[in-house]
Amino acid sequence: MKYEKKIKLKNGREAVIRNGNEPDGKEVFEVFNRTHAQTDFLLSYPDENSFDPEQEARFLAEKTMSPDEAELVAVVDGRIAGTAGIEAVGKKYKLKHRAELGIGILEEYWGLGLGRALTEACIQCARDAGYHQLELNVVAENDRALSLYRSLGFVEFGRNPGGFNSRVSGYQELVYMLLKL
Ligand SMILES: CC(C)(COP(=O)(O)OP(=O)(O)OC[C@H]1O[C@@H](n2cnc3c(N)ncnc32)[C@H](O)[C@@H]1OP(=O)(O)O)[C@@H](O)C(=O)NCCC(=O)NCCS
DSSP states (O other), rough: OOOOOEEEOTTTTTEEEEOOOOHHHHHHHHHHHHHHOSSSSSSSOGGGGOOOOOHHHHHHHHHHSSSSEEEEEEEEEEEEEEEEEEEEEESTTTTTTEEEEEEEEEEGGSSSHHHHHHHHHHHHHHHHTOOOOEEEETTTTTTHHHHHHHHOOOOOEEEEEEEETTTEEEEEEEEEEEEEE
């Protein structure tokens, strides 16, 4: 899906939220690896990245052409500061009303408003694609993310006490949330 919006950050600077494109492949690959090393709240570790930069570029091109999936980047001063996307839960009739949200921002850009802007952009894309609900799961200790999602209307519908098994801290409880669109 295509998306583009200029926003003002909490520090007064401008940022652009837009769909990632093929030429962004290498930078998105690097940002993915850095965000996944900086926090233990994401699903995978950098050594589990199944893409190389060329595959990432193809993935971005595919998502841009997709009518119902999106991979967005937040650009600050010409650099990619984070990414977020929506993915279909399934293509079958009984599942195709559901999409899943994922987001990761480089630590040096936290607290500037990019998380809110990227999440709002994903909600817009999910509405435009015709989904009925947007879902996510979040580690229960991830206060920043939980507070962001709640403030945007996501509600908790369950928990998995051993949802993640962290290399660092062992089991992490996952909170399942959804937003009716
Ligand atoms: C979670 C994450 C996406 C938030 O992005 P961000 O750019 O820091 O968030 P924003 O600056 O837009 O802040 C959004 C909200 O977060 C909450 N928030 C911000 N700082 C916070 C803090 N220190 N503690 C608790 N909540 C906080 C506030 O509710 C804030 O709302 P506001 O806009 O009314 O102030 C980002 O920190 C991140 O990528 N973290 C690592 C990866 C991750 O955890 N991804 C989510 C997996 S489910």
